Amino acid sequence: MKVRMLAAGTLAVLALAGTASCGGGPAGEPGAVTLRLGFYAGAGDPADTLMRELVKEFTAANPSIKVQLEVAPYVKFFERLRTQIAGGQAPQVWLSDGVLVQEFAARGALADLTDRVRTVDAAAYSGLELNRDGKGRVHGFPQGAQTPVLFYNKKLFAEAGVAEPTADWTYDDLAAAARKLTKDTNGDGRPDTYGFRAYSPGFTESWWPIVKAFGGDVVTDGNRKVAIDTPESRAALDWMLAAMGKDGFAPDYVTTESFGKGAVHTLFATGRVAMSYGIYARTLPAMSAKVDFGVAPLPKGPGGRGNVAIVNSWVVSKAATPEQADAAWKWITYFSGEKPQSRWAELGEAIPINKKAAATALPADRGPVFLEALDASDTLGTNAVWSEYTEALAKRVNEALSGATPVAEALATGQKEAQQVIDRFYAGQTQ
């Protein structure tokens, strides 16, 4: 008797668990859908709070869709997501770092959104083209964009009597201004304020756009061929090394690293550097620190400005049911609307991808600079093994920037190692 009761109890628990694990299915009422929505944010962050508010408004307007949020800080979110996908338990829609969209798509985890994207007015949104893969397919719909521009501290420029940057600036102009802005006020032989921040562990705001501006490239041929080992790239890294070395207007590798993880992004906000390349999200710490700052286009080099962008995007799980995929698309189109995008823009966290929202919600002095940079941007070399090949490459480039390895040797080795990573994945695939 007891055994039977135990068995019955166990079955009941298993049945309940089974039902719970089917949370992505219909939510009970006819036509109702439960949608698990994942995004990355720190608990209690303004982005977290606003996202919850927007979800609430969305479900109020769409009562047949019940949304279950899955939120975690960036690293934890993607770590968990990969195991969720492996276990068939991924959210049906999630916010992906733009550089990871192709990694998920190439492994069959994402629904192809190409047909759905055709139904929207593409001219109304930024970043759509940056999300296309080699075959023209789209697996992510833009949520917000990031592209580096030149941040400059107006007060430090005025104190040094240096004219503020213009759209005509070249790398020589940048270097000349940075030299004048570098100050050693306490006489300890080390500058207290540097003119420019050249090195950063995050290459989007450092060597990648500089290499491109100097006429070099990082990857070509549909982002499958590493092409950084060129005289142009060497010239770019030499310029950076001179900035951190003999010219001394930028903190060197060790000094920058010693500020600690993430602190490199606060160098501008804390007044340690007068100029820095920064994505839109860097406006937040600068404003919080009440820095009187402006932004200007990246300086021109022999190869142009080297604009690059990351378009963080909503993606839909391939495992979603048709009803869930429809509900996910409804969420995406809602979030991309002018009103939610304008509210998101108020966070100062990303450039809105809705062009109407971008035109009205961004600050009048800074907005156009970011939008022009975004329009001119290329992708950040995204492909199916972006994380791995860029790490292999960045390791060698940083060796060169730290002075540990000659530039030519580092670029040759980095190119070889990064190419091996790409070839290993794409072996036998034509596109």
Place this chain on the structure above:
Amino acid sequence: MTVLTRKARPVAAGPPATARTRRARERAWALAFASPYLLHLVALTAWPVLASLFFSMTDYDLMSPPTFVGFGNFSRLLGDEVFWRTLGNTAYFAVLFVPTQTALALLLAMALNQRLRGMALFRAAYFVPVVSSWVVVAYVADSVFNPQTGIANQVLALVGLPAENWLQDPALVIPTLAAVAVWKGVGYMMVLFLAGLQAIPEERYEAAKIDGASAWNRFRYITLPGISGTTFLVLVLTSIETLQSFEQVYVMTDGGPHGASELTVLYLYRQGFQFFQMGYASAVAWVLFVLVLVLTLVQFRLQRRWVHYA
């Protein structure tokens, strides 16, 4: 004289039915009591271990079904320069960490094995880093080894030596990490040694003193053999801990600069959870497991020569 006789029992009959029932019931109870542990063992240890052995022979990106590649991942490991470099980094870290921590823990244990007032406070003080998280320890370490503001460079400046880039210099990063790891872990090993020291009978020292043995000879011939079992335990635990070291480098250096502090488990983690190569990561895990096993077996074999269980 009493003669004890035993009634002959039918050979084929076995124990009486009541005894059999009792034993069966006891076995069932034993199993019931052990079942939480057995379930845990099967579900969270045995099954993942077997699964990882299977994955090590597959190409598995977590998102599509694994495809069998035989020993392909292991042969790739042989030619993977980064893997060998991480293994070299791990070995270097172990060579610095294991003897230093063991010797220091013993020294501290001997110093704190005194009947003096306030000794418990000192013991607790040395134990505090053991229970601190690596995130906290990383902050403390930064205040010591930061090239701009750290105490270490201020001390060097006081004695007229040039400043060092402790965690940014490829040549210094592993010794610095080893020093921090010793600081964090020495308290635990010290407690083990304290227990070992306190188990040595006091009479042995008294007898040796009466015989005129010097302090060194008492240490050499009484203390060291007396704690050889503890020393062996400390060496085995520390060696395994070192080869599995992950959290410290993940938090403090993320393997930098330029991979100079990338240890094998961090490499494994990246391959599996960042680069979608769970099959390859499983192969790395199995190679590491075999290395730990071989090292431990060697330690067990060698212990016969120097460990005394009195």
